[in-house]
Amino acid sequence: MMRRLGPADYSDMPWKNRGGVTRELLKVPHPIDPSRFLARLSIATVAASGPFSVFPGVDRILTLLEGRGMALSFGGGPEVVLDRPLRPFAFPGEADVQCRLLGEPVRDFNLMVDRAVAEASLGVLHLGPGETRTVAGAWTVLLHVLEGRVSVAGEPLAAEETLWLEEPGPRALRSDEGAVVVAILLNPRA
Template sequence: MRRLGPSDYRDMPWKNGGGVTRELLKLPHPSEPARFLARLSIASVAASGPFSVFPGIERTLLVLEGAGMALTLGGAPEVVLDRRSPPFVFPGEAETSCRLLEGPVRDFNLMVDRALVEASLEVVHLAPGGTRTVPGTGSVLLHGVEGRASLSGTPLAGEETLWLEAPGPLVLRSDEGARVIVIHLTRRESSSSGT
């Protein structure tokens, strides 16, 4: 198990100046150093504008704070996202523009190389004293959003990230209530043979 906290994260301004991204974790690509296998980050979006383009990347976005945003992908109708919306999955190569609804937002981003990795992202809300069993196959990543939780006895506070490899079933628990992002990353079979 690896534990990451704010001192391990990196803040990077967007190329277009529209916000700042806090990179929580980046897994290197197995054969292309300029690319990544997977990346977790939290973006502070200060103004409406275009998103960066990431060819071959599957993106999952979740609004954490603020009134929300409306995304336009190509010529498709706007998709409105707020804190109650489920995670939104979209292709990184799509021309995507963002319109803020009422001021700045913070959003959680998961990006993976879709040719090599299959990903899922779920937000787990734990009531005080609540528990949840988390499957433990592949790479399991948990990020504390609110409150304090424990993962099979290991504490997880807000802004902390835990990274585990094939740990087997896990029990997520909170005495006071918590909100936790749970991510599963699984290598696609074709990628293990190098083809």
């Protein structure tokens, strides 16, 4: 299965803790419980310091996209500073996380995965003009273009578009003009 999504397919959702709003790019259905998700991709604007929503049993990967950054503290422990864009940071969804903005509001990319069912890896690929990169095979591959244009298996993708692939095997990404792509690999938990 291959499914292409764009801004018209995305929806704004309130945070679980009602502290803000996130743009949900894609929600992969849970294979057993329809009230939950297997994986969820979103982009959030964090406009003020405060607590993160709690998601028990969920692994999270957060990647700063824009802004000076934020400092996260876990259960009152030392802060982890996220001030460099496009560097993924993983943490458990049930953690008590407090966020302190380092300046103006920030935008971040979020991946959440039900850890009982699947494990995920997230990488940010920088493709130069005319470059081709291969993404390793996985049970499910999710690609989101942050900048530029790429083609995957003949399917063109532009900035702000997402591709959901459920066909195992490596995938070649090619960009004629250059691109920045978030590549997520989901595999069943053994």
